[in-house]
Amino acid sequence: MNALKSKNGNINILKSTPYGNNLTTDFAIAAIKGEGLGKDEYTDVLALSYSCTDYVGHNFGVSSKEIEDTYLRLDLDLQRLFEFLDEQVGIGEYTVFLTADHGAVEVPQFLMDNRVPAGYFNGKEFKEKVENFVTKRFGENIIEDISNEQIFLDHKKLKSLKLFPKKVQQILVDEIINYKHINKAYTASAMSSSYFDSEIEALLQRGYNQKRSGDVLFVLNPATISYSRTGSTHGSYMNYDTHVPFLLYGAGIRKGSSYEYVKIIDIAPTISALLGISFPNATFGQVRSEAFSR
Incomplete structure (x- = not known):
């Protein structure tokens, strides 16, 4: 890392490697410990943004070995975080949701090389x-x-x-x-x-x-x-940009999966319903109650 950073924006290189996500997990664990999150009867909310996948995806594309490696390492980071929560807060005593703000298209040059219109x-x-x-x-x-x-x-x-x-x-x-x-x-x-x-x-x-x-x-x-020929981007209204995961896990969530069409705007009312609080102003989403265990 030290050898690379001098020619790659110094510390900014972290955001384009899996190690930025490692640090995010370290910060999350430190915040939970330092703030005593999950230790009393009041609900605490911790929001994390694992953004290195975005930068790596932009640089190398969605089917690259680099992005595959980044997600494999992110999976290990999530495992580390959940195991810490199990120990610190308690198994079944916390709820997690995971989603993304966008997807991405395959590198067009890769598609064209394989005779796919792009x-x-x-x-x-x-x-x-x-x-x-x-x-x-x-x-x-x-x-x-x-x-x-x-x-x-x-x-x-x-x-x-x-x-x-x-x-x-x-x-x-x-x-x-x-x-x-x-x-x-x-x-x-x-x-x-x-x-x-x-x-x-x-x-x-x-x-x-x-x-x-x-x-x-x-x-x-x-x-x-409109991008370089060695990377990928997002921002369109196509399915490859708008189709993202929505995962719920933990307290109040039943085991299962669904092929029903779910919108990002459904997340806020769903989490609000789990917490038993009012919906945010101007919320138009639906509560995905099929995910609830009760």
């Missing part, structure tokens, strides 16, 4: 193409920014040119849907005035914010990313 999106080329189109169409570049698969219009310029945002949005959607790697495109007007209850459109709409989101939202083809 690709790389060049954001710079896309931006230039869109800006050239609007400049030619409207006589001026009316694009303020393109980021996070959204196009933001310059509304001051729209006003000065007497252009209607809704009309310009639709013109852009009709244009970019023909571009390479673009799978779907939607106007902000559609997101704010229509209701989508399934598939990618519903996920897009849940992430849409009238005050902050772009004027046009677009979705790339499956397994298409």
Whole structure:
């Protein structure tokens, strides 16, 4: 580690190795001991983020030996933590839930090498193409920014040119849907005035914010990313990014598994129900009572 860190961001190298997770477990055990967690009648909550899997996955991809090694070592860390909790708090006296904030896609180059449709999106080329189109169409570049698969219009310029945002949005959607790697495109007007209850459109709409989101939202083809060819990333609405585990273990939880569709927003009300407390404000999830032992 000492030999590597001088050329790899010094201590920052830890986050890209399994040893960062080792330290997280050490800190967790120290916190439980130091704060006396689980030692009285009041419920204590300890949140842990094992983030090294994210960095290793970005660098090497989801099917790499490096990420496999990281998860095998994480499994040992979880074993160490649970054995400590058994000893410190008591077997069956604590509840654990585990999930993730996202999944990830296979390295597109790996997929292409194996004749699976995939690709790389060049954001710079896309931006230039869109800006050239609007400049030619409207006589001026009316694009303020393109980021996070959204196009933001310059509304001051729209006003000065007497252009209607809704009309310009639709013109852009009709244009970019023909571009390479673009799978779907939607106007902000559609997101704010229509209701989508399934598939990618519903996920897009849940992430849409009238005050902050772009004027046009677009979705790339499956397994298409804007990233280096030796790693992987996330952020799409595809299943490989949105399908994550939800594991419950310990006090109040029965043994079993389920293939029912569960949402991340179900976690907060489920844990609240276990604790017998009120749900957080603005909670829309459902209690997964099928996991309860009582």
